[in-house]
Amino acid sequence: MTGAVPLLSDHDRLEARRLIESEGLRFETDADDIVGLYEGECLVATGSRAGYVLKMLAIAPSQQGGEALGELVTLLIQRGMDAGHETFFVYTRPDNVTTFERLNFRLLVTHSMAALLEIGPGIREYLDNHRALMRSGKNGAIVVNGNPFTLGHLHLAETAARRVEHLYLFVVREDRSVFPFDARFRLAREATAHLSGVTVLETSRYAVSAGTFPSYFLRRLDDAALAQMQLDVRLFGSVLAPPFSVRARFVGDEPYCATTAAYNRTMEEVLGEYGIEWTQIPRLAHGDAAISASRVREFLGRGDLDRVASWVPPATMAYLRSPEGRNVIRRLAGAGEGR
């Protein structure tokens, strides 16, 4: 057996797909990189990378338990580092956890259906970088995408901040939304600057990310999505919440999106296990419509900026009038709906 090699031709990738599907995995088309391992002419192992997530790792039965996985992971990580990533996730079945731990992956979270592990500086570096923001006490948290930040988000933050000693407003780091992360983060910060007990910080890969909850960005609600929600919420409860002394998580009720509504229900069911109180706060309404970022994007797509002005804080409005904001509006007008 020679070392792992990138699979570049359509023929090689078709073979990889056959191997992936014969191992009972779903072939997905979003890979940035596919590598494989040959014995003679025969592909005996394959693995892929989409961004920082390693996936579709499939090894023929004859090669299992050997060095095939180490070969695949070595090449995927080397090439992933060349593409600028430092930390890599793998999402797998709970019975594979020790196999990955033997490669020095660190278990982040596991439950009956799935497990999430990482390799690289990862969560340790994230927590080290945020050490200065950690406070003791009975603190609360909100996780928002803020695409873009609305008066609804602001209302949620204000209401939650009154009920806890300190509120952490986590902004989803994943850059898969029409408003870029930098803008979403800045607007969340500007809109809440007047609230003294609120700290805005980013989630990195550790909440609602391509690694923990990719279905969120696809608006997909199937068994895979439900398993991801479990992992995402349990990761929050066990890894993200304790260092910030978060004892309460607040969400806005979700009348529009079934995926987010299911995510809220998962939180309600699971967070208690981690000693975290879950509170749903009724959405702020304007007239008879509940304010939501997805409706704001709809209005923007139709060019209805006047309607938007009564739904978003001044910071968001100023951004929408900037050249950068006008670019986003153009994208909304041209393309379909996105997260």
Added chain:
Amino acid sequence: MQIRRKATAGTSQSSDLMVVVEPSDTLSIEIESTVKKQYEHLIRVRIQEPLARLGVTAARIRVNDRGALDYAIDARVEAALRRAAEE
């Protein structure tokens, strides 16, 4: 030796290690190892040898070890350092 860029050496294979070296103002060594509990202190000493030999005083070194022997650690660290110094 001056560390100018990020570089790697080695693999995630059994009995090998993967080393990542990148520029930093200080010297730091982070070790992940399947035998960390028993041998972390010895692995650290092994990593320090090529650092001292090549005169590296500022770098961030990350090591992912799967039970490599001393000479493998030495060779992989030196290779990563030389690549990172753009020799």
